[in-house]
Amino acid sequence: MKTSGPERLYRTQLRQVARQVGGLVNGFPPGDPAALPTIEQVLRAYAEALTPWAAATAQTMLREVNRRDEAAWAEYTRELSRALRTEIRTAPTGAAMQALLAEQVTLIKSIPLDAAQRVHRLTLEGIENSTRASAISKEIQRSGEVAESRADLIARTEVGRTASTLTEARALHVGSEGYIWRTSGDSDVREDHRELEGKFIRWDSPPIADKRTGRRAHAGCIYGCRCYPEPVIPED
Known part of the structure; x- marks a missing residue:
């Protein structure tokens, strides 16, 4: 979005x-x-x-x-x-x-x-x-x-x-259990988030979004982040 x-x-x-x-x-x-x-x-x-x-x-x-x-x-x-x-x-x-x-x-x-x-x-x-x-x-x-x-x-x-x-x-x-982490795809994407691109992330388990501080956050939910979650929707 x-x-x-x-x-x-x-x-x-x-x-x-x-x-x-x-x-x-x-x-x-x-x-x-x-x-x-x-x-x-x-x-x-x-x-x-x-x-x-x-x-x-x-x-x-x-x-x-x-x-x-x-x-x-x-x-x-x-x-x-x-x-x-x-x-x-x-x-x-x-x-x-x-x-x-x-x-x-x-x-x-x-x-x-x-x-x-x-x-x-x-x-x-x-x-x-x-x-x-x-x-x-x-x-x-x-x-x-x-x-x-x-x-x-x-x-x-x-x-x-x-x-x-x-x-x-x-x-x-x-009933979605998680999402695919998506970045903005440009050169300004931080390395921590580039590594998360395309990975499945559970909603109940945010990943480490800043390795320097160890802070966990979902895509788009940490300071200055332009990433976004692509939700995985159950088929049934």
Whole structure:
């Protein structure tokens, strides 16, 4: 399923939050210990105020990805029985959607919260190491840029994870035991995932998707992953 459209839109929306973070931080003298409590308070208040916007933004993304997942399933099941197609179309994805929505709101609000923690850490570092005060001040002024990178990563990861989670919910509903791991097939595919291409993966046993950390995840469900699951549907 192609998710580039929803990802672009989600990234654009989350970058708005990052730019606002940069504007808020740069409204104070960089590295000024006296300003630190106020900066943190402002960023935390902004995160809390984001809640309704974050919920609406995330819901729009989820609905679009869900619509595309339904369309992809229509292609997968074209040759299957009418009864099975109906089962897939009416799969109970509500619980998965609610869980995904809550997770997206938390992630969106984490953009200013992470920025607050970063400013706190850098300010204290400047106090402890006055010889690096100038460099640290420049790093604080990069808060919007750093927040934008995080916004990009969230959009890239979460749209793919949403698609994979909805695919899994529908597949499990009709008795699928697993899927074929598929990569995007280009030179940017990480080596760990290139090794998984074409392998059968059980839904109840996600593989190691990052050998460096030992983290297990299904296709499309780990940071920056563009892979996707091709569900194996039972014939009966």
